[in-house]
Amino acid sequence: MPSTVHEVELDHRLTAATTMKALVFHGANQIGLEEVPIPKPGPGEAVIRVTLTTICGTDLHILKGEYPIKPGLTIGHEPVGVIHELGVGVTGFRVGERVLVGAITPCGQCNDCLRGNLSQCGGPIGGWRFGNTINGAQAEYVLIPFAQANLAKIPADLRDEQVVLLSDIASTGISAAESADMQIGDAVAVFAQGPIGLCATAGAKLKGASLIIAIESDPVRTKMAKSMGADIVLNHLEQDVVAEVKRLTDGKGVDVAIEALGTQATFESALRVLRAGGTLSSLGVYSGKLSVPVEPFAAGLGDHKIVTTLCPGGKERMRRLMELVRHGKLDLVPLLTHTYSLDRVTEAYKLFGERRDGVIKVAIQP
Numbered sequence: 001m002p003s004t005v006h007e008v009e010l011d012h013r014l015t016a017a018t019t020m021k022a023l024v025f026h027g028a029n030q031i032g033l034e035e036v037p038i039p040k041p042g043p044g045e046a047v048i049r050v051t052l053t054t055i056c057g058t059d060l061h062i063l064k065g066e067y068p069i070k071p072g073l074t075i076g077h078e079p080v081g082v083i084h085e086l087g088v089g090v091t092g093f094r095v096g097e098r099v100l101v102g103a104i105t106p107c108g109q110c111n112d113c114l115r116g117n118l119s120q121c122g123g124p125i126g127g128w129r130f131g132n133t134i135n136g137a138q139a140e141y142v143l144i145p146f147a148q149a150n151l152a153k154i155p156a157d158l159r160d161e162q163v164v165l166l167s168d169i170a171s172t173g174i175s176a177a178e179s180a181d182m183q184i185g186d187a188v189a190v191f192a193q194g195p196i197g198l199c200a201t202a203g204a205k206l207k208g209a210s211l212i213i214a215i216e217s218d219p220v221r222t223k224m225a226k227s228m229g230a231d232i233v234l235n236h237l238e239q240d241v242v243a244e245v246k247r248l249t250d251g252k253g254v255d256v257a258i259e260a261l262g263t264q265a266t267f268e269s270a271l272r273v274l275r276a277g278g279t280l281s282s283l284g285v286y287s288g289k290l291s292v293p294v295e296p297f298a299a300g301l302g303d304h305k306i307v308t309t310l311c312p313g314g315k316e317r318m319r320r321l322m323e324l325v326r327h328g329k330l331d332l333v334p335l336l337t338h339t340y341s342l343d344r345v346t347e348a349y350k351l352f353g354e355r356r357d358g359v360i361k362v363a364i365q366p
Contacts, residue, residue, distance in 0.1 A: 028065030104313025173199020
């Protein structure tokens with residue numbers, strides 16, 4: 001409940017408002033901040049007032065036209081906020097509570113969800129709705145589908161900045177180790193130390209890898225990789241990383257290679273550093289043709305596994321990740337290198353897209 005005169009006035013203004021600011025996509029390299037109606041929740045839905053969100057690498061693919069979405073859609077998929085309105089049938093929550101919502105919003109009831117494939121809810125990539133098939137989170141308010149399954153209450157001792165990256169990049173990055181069935185003592189190579197790769201490095205540490213080799217040339221990201229758990233960082237511009245990974249693993253190769261960029265070169269290098277029977281865990285979003293070279297694939301006879309993962313979502317996933325943060329096992333705040341207001345979001349996109357000023361992740365404050 002509002003406790004001061006200022007908060008009462010603010011609450012009244014927010015309740016009375018009928019429009020909001022949102023970043024709208026109109027075509028390749030065409031985005032703009034516009035006034036649009038504040039959404040109203042239907043049965044089973046909720047609307048949250050966004051208090052913090054971010055820009056994702058996938059948003060850059062959308063902006064460039066490399067991943068198609070319909071014009072007129074609000075983009076963004078990493079919302080932290082306060083419950084503004086609840087639709088009929090949503091129980092156990094109240095207006096004013098702080099919540100984290102995963103980038104993936106499963107219904108929890110379809111065949112895909114009941115099989116445990118929450119990210120594929122309703123069909124291929126169906127769990128990814130925000131900024132893909134429905135309006136997203138780079139706005140002052142966002143509509144949450146299947147709210148009962150997707151609103152995760154934020155513990156009072158956690159700040160927005162501590163949890164916002166759990167919505168997507170942490171859940172995605174950590175999932176690389178999970179999907180690969182990484183074992184205690186495994187040797188791991190993580191190709192690229194952008195936001196997702198850094199979280200994959202953290203995930204490998206959480207899963208008990210004995211040796212974590214990161215591949216990155218950017219000095220800022222190299223330093224961050226070491227703080228996230230990398231034992232060694234190799235610069236692919238200065239050395240033959242495939243040969244060096246093999247040397248570091250006594251010629252055998254790593255048990256798990258994680259591809260976190262989405263290019264032919266990194267995918268192929270990840271395959272080349274694998275031991276026989278190893279697993280390539282792919283997180284990258286690929287555009288264009290991707291091919292598998294025959295020699296490192298052992299002509300298909302090397303017992304290799306190639307697994308892909310779309311960010312795990314749902315409120316239980318968010319709760320578990322928040323518990324890691326609460327108990328000091330995961331700290332992602334250092335990855336938030338820049339903060340912009342929503343009014344300056346197009347500037348933030350330019351900075352993020354051009355990787356200027358040591359940027360890793362940009363926090364957006366509506």
